[in-house]
Amino acid sequence: MSETPFELRDAQDLVSALKICLDLRAEGFWSFRGQRDATWPLGLHGEEELDHLDKFFKEFRRRCMEFPPPHFIEEEREWRWLFFAQHHRLKTRLLDWTKDPLVAIYFAVEDIISKKKECPPGAVWALQVHSGHFKREHQLRVPPDETEWIMVNPPPVTARLARQSGLFTYHPGANCRDALSEIRRRPGERLIKVEFPQSKEVTDHIREQLGILNVHHGSLFPDPQGIAEFVNLEWPSIAFEEKLYSKRSNAQRQEGLSA
Numbered sequence: 001m002s003e004t005p006f007e008l009r010d011a012q013d014l015v016s017a018l019k020i021c022l023d024l025r026a027e028g029f030w031s032f033r034g035q036r037d038a039t040w041p042l043g044l045h046g047e048e049e050l051d052h053l054d055k056f057f058k059e060f061r062r063r064c065m066e067f068p069p070p071h072f073i074e075e076e077r078e079w080r081w082l083f084f085a086q087h088h089r090l091k092t093r094l095l096d097w098t099k100d101p102l103v104a105i106y107f108a109v110e111d112i113i114s115k116k117k118e119c120p121p122g123a124v125w126a127l128q129v130h131s132g133h134f135k136r137e138h139q140l141r142v143p144p145d146e147t148e149w150i151m152v153n154p155p156p157v158t159a160r161l162a163r164q165s166g167l168f169t170y171h172p173g174a175n176c177r178d179a180l181s182e183i184r185r186r187p188g189e190r191l192i193k194v195e196f197p198q199s200k201e202v203t204d205h206i207r208e209q210l211g212i213l214n215v216h217h218g219s220l221f222p223d224p225q226g227i228a229e230f231v232n233l234e235w236p237s238i239a240f241e242e243k244l245y246s247k248r249s250n251a252q253r254q255e256g257l258s259a
Helices: 014-027 050-066 078-087 101-109 159-163 200-212 224-233 235-258
Strands: 007-010 031-035 094-098 123-128 134-136 150-153 166-170 190-195
Touching: 014 101, 014 123, 014 190, 014 200, 031 101, 050 078, 078 094, 078 159, 094 101, 101 123, 101 200, 159 166, 200 235, 224 235
Parallel strands: 007 190, 134 150
Antiparallel strands: 031 094, 031 123, 094 166, 123 190, 150 166
16 A cells, blocks of 8 residues: 555646646546535545434435435435435535546635635545446445445436536445545555645636636536526626626737738
């Protein structure tokens, strides 16, 4: 095992962060996770007793009998139920990741979910795992009783999971709260932390650039509430930025015609 838990890199803007992620992807498959505060641990949140996480899941399923889930989440599909519960923000043993670095960058600069009033530096985590620790649904043990943490490629059981190109790490056992950034790396595994500067101007500009690329709260949380939050809180600055781009493009076009 490697002695170094993770490598650290800096990004000053959207382009430099995306280049780091795409350069890594050129080497092989990497998963990404954005965190609004670079000081947050890379692991499960909360202070609940460990067995409460499993009790929460059972109680969620019991109480959801009043609200039938989608037809493809059958009663015996325990993993799909777990993905469905995570989607609805139940506290579980899952930690969200994504295949798409743009999605991760968004979560490193967003302010709606985190409700950040100050502007801490955000971070994107990039994780490469050995193929033996990367599981698709048909490779998962049923019921969930993995002996060590794994990366899971779930089926798109919700629109949000599909839009976010979602992946999960699953954290079993008594050590499930151990931060991935603090444990030793296993063979074939690398972890890189990409930090943004502590600058509201940089953070806002990255968020606006992502919005123009259609990576924003409304596209990643595709329901009326998500769209309303986007329109209220992100769309005004994105629309203003789009107008600036349009004006610059028109000015450049006119300069080209007059040259």
